[in-house]
Amino acid sequence: MSAQDPPQRPSETSGEPTVAALLSWIVPGGGHLYLGRPRVAAIGFALVAGLYFLGLQLSGGMGFEFLHDELRGALAPALSPELGFLGGLVYQMKAYGFGPDYPRAFPDLIYLGTALTAAAGILNLCLTAQAHHDARRPRSAGYSLQSPGVVAALAWLVPGLGHFVQGRRLRALLVFIAIVGLLVLGSQLADGANLSRERHFYYWGGQFLAGLPAIGLEFAGGHPPITGDIPYAEGGLVIAAIGGLLNILAMLDVYAVAEVRAGMVAPKSRADSEPATKKSVESLRMQPGEQEVSA
């Protein structure tokens, strides 16, 4: 096979990828149940739904009460990370919504609770992507740290970790420095005021895409009392949000390479739509010693 030939797709598939992805988006693990992978479905459901409903308990379901009155529309919560778990988001809106019309005190653990519901949303997106991938390969195919959904989740948790797991060490380091650097720089400029979901609901969602570093910074100093003017508050807010949003590109990058290594798509340069060189194709193949475990 020449370097420019597309890889052979597995002749056996497990189901319809779009159906699997939609089911997973609505109910975590739903797609894997449809694909005949009940163990993965159970683990995915326990992890994502568990995190979401623990978050709801800790926050008293008041996460969307952070939104100012003028922002409280039917689609307003859809711009938050919780959208990644559609069933959970709909349940939260039905059960709690924006709360009563009068202001009330937030629970002590509301920041932790809302971080957990947001994390559940991001993780469910990775599970959904994995369901889409699994639908295109045999039911007997196993999992490893190199699986597309797993590596995307790792890339979210720590920027660069997905690249590191794929053996792309230099890129891992540069991605980590760029994204975490912007997050730290922005937080320094804004004196940590950028890290509060209560103050900046939507920007917080962007920063949250940087994973554990964003969560760590928030709990280390993200809710400072504001006693004076912060000259670069808005600049810092934008810079930190850009850092988080850039991690989407990093997650897509590791996901695409994982798909190539699994033989699902032909490797090519995404910049110019030209087939990659033989060297680049070989560099994307799974390395010796990398093994999958069966589901």
Added chain:
Amino acid sequence: MDFPIHILLFTIVGLAIVMLSSFFSEPEDGPALRALPRRFLYFFIGCGVLAGLMLLAEHTVASVN
């Protein structure tokens, strides 16, 4: 004093944006890093043109005076 700081911050953010978009476009490190200067130049020129157009609009059709 603000202007140099703004340029510095813009340069830092621009470098991160260009680097990540270069990595996204090119799966191999070598070509991605080699393309950085050209991409950074295009990014700066594009942002400069956009800023120029916005300033022009601010002083003409979108002027509040």
